[in-house]
Amino acid sequence: MRKVPGFSDSGRRSSVVGRKAVFLDRDGVLNRAIVKNGKPHPPSNLEELEIPEDVPQALHALKEAGFLLLGATNQPDVSRGTQKRETVEAIHAALLKALPLEEIFVCYHDDGDGCSCRKPLPGLLYQAADRYAIDLSSSFMIGDRWKDIEAGQRAGCVTILIDHQYVEQLTARPPDYIVRLLSEAVNCILNLNVLKKDSKASPPPFPPPSEGEGVKKLNNSPSPLTGEGRVRVKN
Ligand SMILES: [Mg+2]
Numbered sequence: 001m002r003k004v005p006g007f008s009d010s011g012r013r014s015s016v017v018g019r020k021a022v023f024l025d026r027d028g029v030l031n032r033a034i035v036k037n038g039k040p041h042p043p044s045n046l047e048e049l050e051i052p053e054d055v056p057q058a059l060h061a062l063k064e065a066g067f068l069l070l071g072a073t074n075q076p077d078v079s080r081g082t083q084k085r086e087t088v089e090a091i092h093a094a095l096l097k098a099l100p101l102e103e104i105f106v107c108y109h110d111d112g113d114g115c116s117c118r119k120p121l122p123g124l125l126y127q128a129a130d131r132y133a134i135d136l137s138s139s140f141m142i143g144d145r146w147k148d149i150e151a152g153q154r155a156g157c158v159t160i161l162i163d164h165q166y167v168e169q170l171t172a173r174p175p176d177y178i179v180r181l182l183s184e185a186v187n188c189i190l191n192l193n194v195l196k197k198d199s200k201a202s203p204p205p206f207p208p209p210s211e212g213e214g215v216k217k218l219n220n221s222p223s224p225l226t227g228e229g230r231v232r233v234k235n
Pocket of ligand 1: 144
């Protein structure tokens with residue numbers, strides 16, 4: 001275990017032994033997003049909530065490997081008045097019952113609210129790190145949108161994009177890995193975890209795993225962004 005690194009903007013962490021966590025975005029990661037015109041939307045009620053087949057088993061494998069599993073989600077429709085907070089809470093209660101998650105951290109704000117928790121800001125991850133004494137540099141952020149990836153990058157996590165081929169731009173700085181399913185993201189994390197344990201000299205924090213089915217390791221140069229602003233995953 002490593003010590004939790006200090007953060008210049010919080011000044012609170014210096015000597016706490018940190019836990020390793022996997023932060024998971026909600027819509028498009030834990031449950032299916034409702035895709036309209038190439039853009040993802042949250043389920044509007046419990047009836048629309050659908051958990052992909054590979055998700056429960058993948059999360060149980062992560063938990064067995066010792067990772068703390070935490071949801072981190074923006075739900076701005078509550079602030080916009082188009083969704084009830086009770087409905088969001090009912091969806092989260094259902095997810096917590098069905099999946100081995102410790103907690104789901106939520107930002108209910110919209111862009112104009114000036115909060116520090118709405119992704120791409122890393123506030124939700126910092127809240128979780130404080131509550132659970134998490135070592136963010138040994139942790140992962142899995143998301144399906146650029147805001148998830150940027151929040152993970154700002155917090156110092158390894159980032160994995162589940163690419164659902166939405167019509168939107170990604171971050172200027174690409175994610176560390178791109179996959180198509182949560183189960184592939186989990187395999188990537190488990191491979192990195194094994195490599196890290198087996199490594200005795202002072203290796204880089206996360207040696208790259210072998211590129212398996214659907215998993216692509218990104219290099220910083222050249223940029224993986226195509227002219228259309230999309231990241232393509234090789235078959
Ligand atoms: Mg999402």
